[in-house]
Amino acid sequence: MTRPVRLALLGALVLVLAAMPALGITIPGLFDGPLSSPGTLNLLALCFVFGALALTYDLIFGYVGLLSFGHALYFALGVYVPAIALARFHWSLPAALALTAVVALVVPAILGAVCLRVRDIPFAMVTLAFAQAGSILVLQNPFDLTGGEEGLALGGDVLPAALVGVANTRNLYWLALAFLIVVYAIAYVAVNSPPGRIWQAIRENEKRVSVIGLDVYRFKLGAFVLSAFLASAAGVVYVLLQGGANPGVTSANFTLALLVMVVLGGVGTLWGAVLGGVAYEYLDFRLVGFANAGVVQSLPAFFRIPLSEPLFVLGVLFIVLVMFFPGGLGGALQRFSAARISGKATSS
Amino acid sequence: MSTLVLLLVTGLGLGALYFLIASGLSLIWGLMRVLNFAHGAFVTVAAYVAWSAARALPGDSAWGHWLVSLVVGVLVGGAFAALTEIVLIRPLYARPIGQVLVTVGLALATVAVVQGAYGTDPLQVALPDALTKTTPILGALIPNSRLVVIVAAAAVLVALLFFLKRTRYGLIVRAGVDNREMVTGLGIDVQTAFTLVFVIGGMAAGLAGALTATYDGSIDPGRGTSMLIFAFIVVVIGGLGSVTGSAVAAVLVAEVQQFLNFYGASGTGDFAVVLLLAGVLLVRPGGLGGAAP
Numbered sequence: 001m002t003r004p005v006r007l008a009l010l011g012a013l014v015l016v017l018a019a020m021p022a023l024g025i026t027i028p029g030l031f032d033g034p035l036s037s038p039g040t041l042n043l044l045a046l047c048f049v050f051g052a053l054a055l056t057y058d059l060i061f062g063y064v065g066l067l068s069f070g071h072a073l074y075f076a077l078g079v080y081v082p083a084i085a086l087a088r089f090h091w092s093l094p095a096a097l098a099l100t101a102v103v104a105l106v107v108p109a110i111l112g113a114v115c116l117r118v119r120d121i122p123f124a125m126v127t128l129a130f131a132q133a134g135s136i137l138v139l140q141n142p143f144d145l146t147g148g149e150e151g152l153a154l155g156g157d158v159l160p161a162a163l164v165g166v167a168n169t170r171n172l173y174w175l176a177l178a179f180l181i182v183v184y185a186i187a188y189v190a191v192n193s194p195p196g197r198i199w200q201a202i203r204e205n206e207k208r209v210s211v212i213g214l215d216v217y218r219f220k221l222g223a224f225v226l227s228a229f230l231a232s233a234a235g236v237v238y239v240l241l242q243g244g245a246n247p248g249v250t251s252a253n254f255t256l257a258l259l260v261m262v263v264l265g266g267v268g269t270l271w272g273a274v275l276g277g278v279a280y281e282y283l284d285f286r287l288v289g290f291a292n293a294g295v296v297q298s299l300p301a302f303f304r305i306p307l308s309e310p311l312f313v314l315g316v317l318f319i320v321l322v323m324f325f326p327g328g329l330g331g332a333l334q335r336f337s338a339a340r341i342s343g344k345a346t347s348s
Numbered sequence: 349m350s351t352l353v354l355l356l357v358t359g360l361g362l363g364a365l366y367f368l369i370a371s372g373l374s375l376i377w378g379l380m381r382v383l384n385f386a387h388g389a390f391v392t393v394a395a396y397v398a399w400s401a402a403r404a405l406p407g408d409s410a411w412g413h414w415l416v417s418l419v420v421g422v423l424v425g426g427a428f429a430a431l432t433e434i435v436l437i438r439p440l441y442a443r444p445i446g447q448v449l450v451t452v453g454l455a456l457a458t459v460a461v462v463q464g465a466y467g468t469d470p471l472q473v474a475l476p477d478a479l480t481k482t483t484p485i486l487g488a489l490i491p492n493s494r495l496v497v498i499v500a501a502a503a504v505l506v507a508l509l510f511f512l513k514r515t516r517y518g519l520i521v522r523a524g525v526d527n528r529e530m531v532t533g534l535g536i537d538v539q540t541a542f543t544l545v546f547v548i549g550g551m552a553a554g555l556a557g558a559l560t561a562t563y564d565g566s567i568d569p570g571r572g573t574s575m576l577i578f579a580f581i582v583v584v585i586g587g588l589g590s591v592t593g594s595a596v597a598a599v600l601v602a603e604v605q606q607f608l609n610f611y612g613a614s615g616t617g618d619f620a621v622v623l624l625l626a627g628v629l630l631v632r633p634g635g636l637g638g639a640a641p
Contacts (some may be wrong), residue, residue: 067445067448114626114629114630117629117630117633118584118629118633121377121381121383121448121588122584122588122629122633124383124448125383125580125581125583125584126584126625126626126629128577128580129577129580129581129584129622129625130622130626132577132618132622133618133619133622133623136615136618136619137615137619139615140613140614140615142613252573252577253456253573256385256452256455256456259449259452260452260453260456263449305461305464305465306457306460306461306464308464309460309461309463309464310460311456311457311459311460312456312457312460312461312464314456314457315453315454315455315456315457315458315460316453316457318449318452318453318456319436319450319453319454319457322440322446322449322450322453323436323439323440323446323450326443326446
């Protein structure tokens with residue numbers, strides 16, 4: 001496909017998605033209600049947020065080659081900082097967002113500066129440790145700020161009326177869709193900019209980049225902070241969607257889920273990561289329904305117990321993808337279309 | 349004084365558990381450059397199978413059941429690890445990141461199955477009476493379970509060092525940690541050593557699983573994963589690939605955690621351990637026992 005065709009297709013897709021709340025289409029099997037029902041819109045909006053989040057993770061993992069196990073921490077910052085500012089300090093929404101923006105720049109700059117002193121797997125371990133510290137902090141509920149295990153609910157009075165209530169789900173849906181488009185655009189510009197090219201060079205051969213005379217550490221830190229900042233922004237959209245914060249987003253399992261999303265979609269391609277995030281969230285949601293379906297419940301315990309656990313199904317799917325389809329869904333699609341093109345070439 | 353002794357010994361007990369998990373992780377990393385996220389799953393699965401085996405046994409000899417649970421834990425840990433290495437790790441030797449990723453998938457899937465089969469709530473473990481009692485040491489009443497865990501970990505440390513320093517396979521493992529290409533170049537089969545190291549690490553993790561039940565008096569599906577994170581910290585502080593480093597770092601991390609959790613607000617110790625890790629990395633990126641990377 002040529003570039004104009006691709007852009008036109010992308011534009012058409014965005015238009016259809018944006019018009020979704022106004023259309024009464026039902027897709028039986030895929031979604032429970034019509035596409036315009038609040039439940040479906042909420043699920044789709046969550047899919048968009050996770051698509052964007054997976055994209056931010058792909059920026060450092062897929063484009064710089066940094067295997068971070070602490071990305072959940074930055075998402076959680078974007079979830080908890082505004083929630084605390086709104087619910088506990090009773091700040092206005094703009095003030096809370098301004099505070100979040102500052103925190104979301106300062107924290108990754110400091111933590112990234114420490115973590116990036118080591119490489120590869122030690123880097124993964126250290127980022128994991130910092131994320132764990134964040135998780136402990138949230139669960140300990142210092143000064144009754146985070147709400148501990150119960151999380152923090154944002155009452156209807158602290159948010160603008162247009163973002164609260166079942167009737168306004170469509171506004172949140174549009175917000176999530178717009179957010180995904182903005183993050184995609186930023187990521188697209190970033191990876192095609194001169195620093196973006198250097199990120200990819202670092203991924204391919206770090207030593208060579210430093211021999212050329214470039215400060216690898218600084219480029220890595222830049223990518224780390226950008227990715228973390230965008231992840232925090234995704235956290236803000238998430239907290240608006242959910243109407244509150246829950247400690248699940250700080251857990252180590254959540255970071256691992258992020259990794260699953262990116263690998264599921266295809267490492268190192270922007271749209272692959274988005275696809276992975278969307279697919280993961282959708283599967284995670286639908287597999288709970290699948291677990292309660294009559295077919296699964298009637299199976300003997302040996303099959304029923306594992307199949308009732310969404311994480312088991314996703315974990316196994318992940319292993320199979322890593323072992324047999326290293327490119328993920330995106331890679332598989334690409335190979336499929338490449339095979340078709342070469343097939344056409346030989347037949348003509 | 350008695351509080352101090354109690355905290356010291358309890359910390360040592362926790363450090364013993366960390367060491368059992370971290371030593372395997374460290375060796376696996378040192379030799380194979382694989383970060384094994386499934387190590388926590390080895391701990392959890394071994395703990396649950398050991399618990400089930402002890403319950404299914406006839407008779408009412410509490411000590412017999414306890415010993416069987418330890419043996420079962422070790423065997424299950426070793427078998428699970430061997431299977432993981434052969435089925436999942438071996439086909440991916442050429443793709444280091446892929447190896448890490450499959451262990452992540454395995455960890456997620458395994459813990460999910462354990463949760464599905466046994467529920468998310470902790471299960472109480474029946475222990476021999478003697479293990480629930482205390483022994484006075486220097487005026488402090490030390491729970492016997494702590495002492496047992498410490499003795500077991502010390503025995504594993506001695507056995508591991510003997511294996512590494514005094515046996516032919518230990519020599520190959522040490523040489524492999526030092527320079528894998530050279531060992532391969534000398535015509536030595538490193539593949540067998542890979543599987544061997546995985547089995548040893550899995551057995552130690554399995555023992556840790558069975559002993560966690562003794563230490564906590566209960567088992568729960570998330571315990572292995574939460575300990576794994578501290579074991580990672582221990583491995584990095586101790587220096588990747590160094591068993592002695594792991595032992596020293598395990599005790600250091602556990603004592604810091606124990607003392608600060610007691611004297612500070614709860615959770616302070618866990619937090620301080622992460623700061624300790626950051627500090628060590630800033631001063632010595634290679635950890636206490638390892639060379640600079």
